[in-house]
Amino acid sequence: IGTDEAALARTRTTCGYCGVGCALDVLTRDGRIAAVRPAKDGPVNRGHACVKGRFSHGFLRSPERLTEPLLRRGSDLEPVSWGEALDHIAHGLRAAIAEAGPDSVAAISSARATNEENYLIQKFMRVVVGTNNIDNCSRLCHSPSAAGLTAAFGLAGGTDTFDDVERADCLLVVGANPIEAHPVVGARLLQQVLHGARLVVADPRAIGLATHADVHLRPRPGTNVALFHGLAHVLLTEDMIDKEFLRHRAAGLPELAAVLDHYTPDRVAGLTGVPASDVVAAARLYGRAERPAIVYGLGVTEHLHGTDGVRALANLAILRGAVGTGRGFGVNPLRGQNNVQGASDMGALPDLLPGYGKVRDPVARGRAEQVWGARLPDHDGLRIPQMFAAAREGDLRVLWVIGEDVVTTDPDANRVIEALDACPLVISQELFLSETARHADVVLPVASWLEKDGTFVNFDRRFQRVRPALTPPGQARTDFAIVHALAVACGADLGCSTPAEALAECARVAPVFAGMSHERLDREGAIPWPCPDPGRPGLATLYHDRFATADGLAHLSARPYLPPGEIADDDYPLILITGRRWAHYNSGNMTRRSGVAELDPSERLDVHPADAAVLAVRDGDRVLVESRHGQATLPVRTTEEVTQGQLFCSFHFPSSGVNALTSSHADTVTSCPEYKVTAVRLRVRPDA
Numbered sequence: 001i002g003t004d005e006a007a008l009a010r011t012r013t014t015c016g017y018c019g020v021g022c023a024l025d026v027l028t029r030d031g032r033i034a035a036v037r038p039a040k041d042g043p044v045n046r047g048h049a050c051v052k053g054r055f056s057h058g059f060l061r062s063p064e065r066l067t068e069p070l071l072r073r074g075s076d077l078e079p080v081s082w083g084e085a086l087d088h089i090a091h092g093l094r095a096a097i098a099e100a101g102p103d104s105v106a107a108i109s110s111a112r113a114t115n116e117e118n119y120l121i122q123k124f125m126r127v128v129v130g131t132n133n134i135d136n137c138s139r140l141c142h143s144p145s146a147a148g149l150t151a152a153f154g155l156a157g158g159t160d161t162f163d164d165v166e167r168a169d170c171l172l173v174v175g176a177n178p179i180e181a182h183p184v185v186g187a188r189l190l191q192q193v194l195h196g197a198r199l200v201v202a203d204p205r206a207i208g209l210a211t212h213a214d215v216h217l218r219p220r221p222g223t224n225v226a227l228f229h230g231l232a233h234v235l236l237t238e239d240m241i242d243k244e245f246l247r248h249r250a251a252g253l254p255e256l257a258a259v260l261d262h263y264t265p266d267r268v269a270g271l272t273g274v275p276a277s278d279v280v281a282a283a284r285l286y287g288r289a290e291r292p293a294i295v296y297g298l299g300v301t302e303h304l305h306g307t308d309g310v311r312a313l314a315n316l317a318i319l320r321g322a323v324g325t326g327r328g329f330g331v332n333p334l335r336g337q338n339n340v341q342g343a344s345d346m347g348a349l350p351d352l353l354p355g356y357g358k359v360r361d362p363v364a365r366g367r368a369e370q371v372w373g374a375r376l377p378d379h380d381g382l383r384i385p386q387m388f389a390a391a392r393e394g395d396l397r398v399l400w401v402i403g404e405d406v407v408t409t410d411p412d413a414n415r416v417i418e419a420l421d422a423c424p425l426v427i428s429q430e431l432f433l434s435e436t437a438r439h440a441d442v443v444l445p446v447a448s449w450l451e452k453d454g455t456f457v458n459f460d461r462r463f464q465r466v467r468p469a470l471t472p473p474g475q476a477r478t479d480f481a482i483v484h485a486l487a488v489a490c491g492a493d494l495g496c497s498t499p500a501e502a503l504a505e506c507a508r509v510a511p512v513f514a515g516m517s518h519e520r521l522d523r524e525g526a527i528p529w530p531c532p533d534p535g536r537p538g539l540a541t542l543y544h545d546r547f548a549t550a551d552g553l554a555h556l557s558a559r560p561y562l563p564p565g566e567i568a569d570d571d572y573p574l575i576l577i578t579g580r581r582w583a584h585y586n587s588g589n590m591t592r593r594s595g596v597a598e599l600d601p602s603e604r605l606d607v608h609p610a611d612a613a614v615l616a617v618r619d620g621d622r623v624l625v626e627s628r629h630g631q632a633t634l635p636v637r638t639t640e641e642v643t644q645g646q647l648f649c650s651f652h653f654p655s656s657g658v659n660a661l662t663s664s665h666a667d668t669v670t671s672c673p674e675y676k677v678t679a680v681r682l683r684v685r686p687d688a
């Protein structure tokens, strides 16, 4: 970058990859990035950043970057002006609403977009279109966290800050691979272990963190609830519970105790494959710690019974009185995408308004109606899987997909493509001509996270500022500007013409954000929510006096273990788990076009050596993977990171086609897909 860093323009912003929320100083010269420096005073990263935040910005200058709107004419997407593109969409919206009603329109908002953009998009759908058909990709990852944590404690976020977790003397890390997926958090967890904290890892794979664990539990995919009930059984039978806390601050113990009777360590061993002695050892580590903390990821949520899993995990913290007391650090989800927490906080959900007021609640709806000056629909809208189903059935006329490559990332990809092709007007707002954009009728070029103004919310509920270090290329616009312009094309006025005004308006709609503003964030730095008062700090650690449930109590869940949607059988004898790898991010549309892609250039299927031997395949051989839903061809990597009978693959490479394999099974409460359990079989390709 040359020697004189002080001569470069410096912009403080927040990383746009994972949900850790590292503060970064972006150094630019002549409209190009010269370097990215992790901010030493970053509240979460403290001078650290991972390979994605520091080096994955080459995509900005990719020649494949979209720079002008495209409109489908026949089989081709052709460049058009913004005016023509927006008029085409506005005409399509008006026609759909007139002929089939507002609920024939749906939008998928983006965890990559800022809070202010998500706020504006959901407002457009509710006020201009008149529907609650708005959802975001938390549906596909942490919607069970929102449902489970709300049911247990009252709010849809983690119970503590990561600073609290760092004071824990026992870490229970479940279904998360932070060293790869959240590297800065992974490093902080490891430091904690080096400083003496005990570590229990629960994950079917031998992830990096597990090599440092006192106990590594490797449950069969889909058996989490049985495992967590097994741990709770030991807490109860060995009297490692906080009776005072349970008496005064929790509800549901008799019902849970009756269920836990059935989850002896021996029975749990049979259900999960985890040795009974390990169940007991892990429970004793967690149960005897003075300050235990739970950190978890998508290995808990992406299941047929993901919400039950979150609640069964929360049971452990409640039984120990390790939440809302300072005697432990609760239950904390590692959110995957940079702003997946914020997209939900802003009300990009079919049943919830900004700040989590229910659309069916006249009080919450009335508050938004007063601020927005419009009558709002009072029935829940469609969730993402329901949108696709409605499109396939001919009930959806317009589908607006913002910053999501649903063909690559959503399950049962062949059915997603069917839905896009069946919908008369599909709009894709994207950086690149993604797999989803290829199926769209209108493609709108957008600004990236390094070209935007606004805020993100990270995994421990901190609002942080996002600032533009660069201007978008060509005619690309921010999502905020696009939504505004579309409202004008529809003859509407959304008000709040800047991101700062949008957050200020959101603070009037949602009491939990009432104290939040750009001006305050610029002055004070990161601020956690709930933040109901502009004169007081946000609440980093929750539930000191009471839980946010209606009765003020934490609620134990007595739901029993139920099996996953698919199990290995004679036809499909292996179980495929999907997840992330360290150098890439989700669909890979940004990281695959950045220099770091050379570190991890292609996808492979992780296969246990014993399973590879049965098929007589070696590293690099290509195998045909078949499920009940589709097939994919992948090169083999033999590794004992997976157990015999299990496979692992990421979804970063569209060419792998891995989501053609995954099923439409989804969490019974929230519709979060069961990415972690797909029954498959392998065949050697004849041409291998």
Ligand code: SF4
Residues within 6 Å of the ligand: 015, 016, 017, 018, 019, 020, 021, 022, 045, 048, 049, 050, 051, 052, 053, 054, 182, 183, 184, 185
């Ligand atoms: Fe930090 Fe996550 Fe960005 Fe890496 S990807 S720099 S851990 S926010």
